[in-house]
Amino acid sequence: MTAILPLWEVFVRAKNGLSHRHVGSVHAADARMAIQAARDVYTRRMEGVSLWVLPSAAITASDPGEADALFAPAADKVYRHPTFYVVPDNVKHI
Amino acid sequence: MREQLARELGDDALILGHRLSEWCGHAPSLEIDLALANIGLDLLGQAQFFLTLAGAPDGRDADALAYRRTEDEFCNCLLVEQPNGDFARTIARQFLFSAWQELRFAELAGDADAQIAAIAAKAVKEISYHASFAGDWVIRLGDGTEESHRRMAEGLDWCWRFTDELFAGDAAALRPAWAARVEATLAQAGLPTPKPVRGITGGRVGRHSEHLGHILAEMQYLPRAHPDAVW
Numbered sequence: 001m002t003a004i005l006p007l008w009e010v011f012v013r014a015k016n017g018l019s020h021r022h023v024g025s026v027h028a029a030d031a032r033m034a035i036q037a038a039r040d041v042y043t044r045r046m047e048g049v050s051l052w053v054l055p056s057a058a059i060t061a062s063d064p065g066e067a068d069a070l071f072a073p074a075a076d077k078v079y080r081h082p083t084f085y086v087v088p089d090n091v092k093h094i
Numbered sequence: 095m096r097e098q099l100a101r102e103l104g105d106d107a108l109i110l111g112h113r114l115s116e117w118c119g120h121a122p123s124l125e126i127d128l129a130l131a132n133i134g135l136d137l138l139g140q141a142q143f144f145l146t147l148a149g150a151p152d153g154r155d156a157d158a159l160a161y162r163r164t165e166d167e168f169c170n171c172l173l174v175e176q177p178n179g180d181f182a183r184t185i186a187r188q189f190l191f192s193a194w195q196e197l198r199f200a201e202l203a204g205d206a207d208a209q210i211a212a213i214a215a216k217a218v219k220e221i222s223y224h225a226s227f228a229g230d231w232v233i234r235l236g237d238g239t240e241e242s243h244r245r246m247a248e249g250l251d252w253c254w255r256f257t258d259e260l261f262a263g264d265a266a267a268l269r270p271a272w273a274a275r276v277e278a279t280l281a282q283a284g285l286p287t288p289k290p291v292r293g294i295t296g297g298r299v300g301r302h303s304e305h306l307g308h309i310l311a312e313m314q315y316l317p318r319a320h321p322d323a324v325w
Contacts, residue, residue, distance in 0.1 A: 005123075026125050029234070036227055037125035040132050 007056040008034040010041075012048035020052050028053075096207050097148045098169070101159070102298060103198075104144030105170035108160055109306070110191060111137030112313055113178055122181055129227060133188070136220040143213045161317035165307050166300040173256035175297070175306045179249060182235050182242065186249035189228035193275050194260045196221045197268045229279045236283025243284070250280075251288050258293025 005027040011020035023042050028034035034053040043051065062070060074080070114134030121127035145156035173191055178184045199221055202214035235246040261269045280287055296302070316323065 027123060028125065032230065033234075036230070037129065039223075040129040041125060044128070044132050 005029055008038070008053040009056050009059065010034075010038040011052040011054075012038075012042055013050035013052075014048055016049060020050065023047075025056060026053070096210065097151060099210065100144045100148035102169045102171075104141045104148055104156075104159070105168050106174050106191075106195075107137040107144065108141035109168070109170045109309060110174035110187075111135070111141060112309055113174065113176075113187075114184075116178055117184065126181070130184070133224050133227070136217075136224065140213065140217045143217075147209055147213070157317070161314050165302050165310055168302065168306060168310075169298050169300060170306075171256065171259045172294060172297040172303055173253060173260065175303060175309060176253060176256065177305055179252065180245055182245035183249035183252055185228050185231045185235065186246065186253045188224065189232050189279070190250075190253055190257055190276065191260075192221055192225035192228055193279075194257075194265075194268065194272050196225045197271055198265060201268065232279055232285070233283040236280070236285040246283065247285055250285065254288040255291045255294050259295040259297060262295065262298060 006029075007025050008028055008031075009025050010023050012023045013020045026034055026037040026041055028037050031053060035051055038051050038053050042048070111134040114130045114137065117130045118127060118134075121130055141160070142156045145159040149155055149159045173187060176183075176187055178187075196218060199214040199218040203211055203218055205211040205214065232246060232250075235242040237243070238246075261272075277287055
């Protein structure tokens, strides 16, 4: 059965205020069925308050072969990290 | 009166929950396996609440009622003890039952008995999901392939004769709303409403089909062989 059903990626919002995070995927014939399957597979232990599903086919992934070109140049650019400032003690949540 | 009602509702939930647990590891897909097991566990939760209530006056807990009664002491409706059959028949049973249960529990949520009302109010949310899950599958299968349509129609035919029993006694008033929901779903699924048949009843007074004995043999084996065993 799963062989004939398209794949959907599932995102769960753990609680209000947090962003939806990718948790896995389900097979389903359409969006409504995907939401039901995602609810049953990924939120049965109170993992979330909101679900997103989207067709896996809609995702464009970066090419692993281009990983060096895309990501390696960031490795030696420490000055892109905001670590050269002293954060005052009274400033919270940074 | 209250204990009898709690026992009927608890036994419905216990036996159907057990039936659904039989799908675990056998369902058509992982998603459906988990969905059916989830519904079964929801029902088991309801059974625990209701059987606790039902056993309280005699000092018996839910386990005592679940594991130490014989089949003629169970008063679940006959529909829930029917074998799973294929996936379509399981869905037919679930839809017909959950659609009824949703109406019944919505009504009981306003019951004069505070404990019955509280359990019903808590459970009606999950039941509403069960009914919509099963209803969606009735439509998918009915409106699917030639084979799925045939199986869905056969599943409904099999279950239909056990639906009269749901409306015995003070549940009779729920019938028009139930029939309207079922007919609307079947119409959307392109399925005929099963022809009226002579209803089979008796579950509420302990007269069961041969299937219940087999369920209990499996369900009660361990506690009867090893009384008071713990994990």
